[in-house]
């Protein structure tokens with residue numbers, strides 16, 4: 216039998232049982248939509264994170280205690296400002312070194328308050344990480360040296376606490392201590408690493424240490440003077456720190472290495488999500504198998520008659536296989552439409568990033584066709600092998 | 611000789627017991643023959659007809675249809691033989707539901723690879739010959755029993771078979787309609803030059819054949 220004829224017959228059979236076909240397709244549709252959407256979200260997240268890390272600049276070195284890499288245990292920081300001075304001596308330029316002490320605190324203005332992350336930093340932060348202010352000035356070296364209680368607010372914090380009023384010169388309390396607002400950051404948007412940089416509050420690191428009752432710092436970043444010597448600089452910094460803390464390990468990683476590690480993690484995550492969604496596709500496939508077996512049983516007489524007028528086993532098998540493939544590919548196409556539509560909506564109207572990749576659509580379509588073949592083959596073989604005499608006698 | 615059957619048996623195994631539906635039937639059918647297969651219910655008429663039409667294989671014995679030994683044919687070759695040499699007419703019509711009369715008639719041509727347009731032309735012409743030119747696009751459910759059986763006859767003849775096998779074609783019809791259908795079958799069969807094998811348990815009907823073969827308990831008795 217010609218393929219075109221087989222398609223026509225398969226289509227007719229699906230149309231004859233519209234509701235049943237639609238419900239069977241739904242199983243595949245949901246599976247495919249889930250695969251497409253989750254891959255889109257995974258890919259979108261990776262791209263966004265990578266672009267944010269890239270935004271840090273290729274000559275940035277992040278220095279932290281412990282070992283770098285996926286699955287490394289987080290280490291307790293032993294770094295102090297004395298270590299930072301040592302690193303500054305290695306780098307040879309204080310302006311290139313930034314530090315950070317982080318704590319979640321409630322920040323309060325006259326009427327409003329919000330809980331957010333408060334960062335103790337050096338005055339060098341805007342030079343090391345490119346950060347622009349929309350109003351006022353950043354922290355100064357004097358602020359740091361004399362532990363002044365001054366703060367620079369992230370754009371959403373300023374909005375939440377002061378609405379339309381100008382925050383510059385006004386008071387906020389952080390963990391119950393009064394601070395004067397000296398500046399407001401320009402908004403940067405995005406949520407890389409789950410960190411909303413627009414919601415941060417910067418205060419001098421010395422003030423922060425006093426506030427938190429600690430002398431540790433959490434992280435240290437260095438903007439290297441040039442790319443050729445960045446690895447060597449990292450090694451020298453690690454060596455210096457190791458000398459000062461013989462029983463601790465330290466790591467210095469470049470932006471490139473961070474992207475590599477994060478890309479790996481998010482890539483694996485994307486595949487895991489796709490695989491989980493793939494399981495629902497499998498369940499949809501089982502549904503197809505089920506319905507095809509029912510369809511074969513219902514049409515035993517038709518099969519017998521077709522054989523009586525000259526259909527070969529493979530003609531009958533092909534007819535039922537095409538019916539299964541038609542079910543899954545139609546379901547797959549609708550699922551792709553739903554997955555793409557859902558991803559685009561999510562990207563447009565929610566903070567969830569989503570990037571549609573052509574390979575994921577092609578893969579979803581290919582997989583749905585393959586599911587049709589895989590789950591249609593048993594019913595098709597059964598139909599093809601049916602004894603025509605038995606089939607014709609059945610009522 | 612169109613069909614040569616020698617000592618055909620057909621044994622059905624049902625668990626521990628075996629049913630011998632045919633116990634050694636020999637038969638020869640020449641082109642243009644008109645043969646009536648008679649016998650009581652359960653005597654093996656349908657079983658024999660399925661063998662003669664290549665729908666089933668004998669348990670033993672030799673069967674040659676249109677010059678081809680059935681034992682030497684695989685399932686695909688047997689399907690091809692049914693498609694080219696045989697036309698079946700069944701008691702219960704066996705038309706595809708949801709499918710128009712003309713498409714039902716064209717079905718055997720589908721498995722012969724005839725292009726769609728030619729198929730429709732030939733099927734429509736055949737329906738015209740059985741008096742259903744005005745019913746081409748009707749579905750079986752929109753046709754009377756007699757009309758449905760005429761569609762089935764058109765389907766059996768559309769490929770120009772050498773043998774038409776009709777298993778109690780009037781069994782589901784009232785006698786007047788049955789008579790008309792039978793006339794049509796005889797007339798169209800004769801016109802096409804095909805041999806006609808008519809299974810019936812109606813002796814009056816059987817009397818119209820050129821030859822009668824009587825089966826009882828899986829054996830030819832006369």
Ligand SMILES: Nc1ncnc2c1ncn2[C@@H]1O[C@H](COP(=O)(O)OP(=O)(O)O)[C@@H](O)[C@H]1O
Nearest residue numbers: 622624629631650651652653654655656657658
């Ligand atoms: N598939 C089968 N399995 C077991 N016995 C069968 C089968 N088909 C037919 N028979 C038996 O073979 C015998 C002949 O049946 P059949 O050829 O249909 O007779 P007829 O058409 O003359 O009424 C009957 O006894 C019937 O029960």
Ligand SMILES: [Mg+2]
Nearest residue numbers: 655656657777
């Ligand atoms: Mg019978």
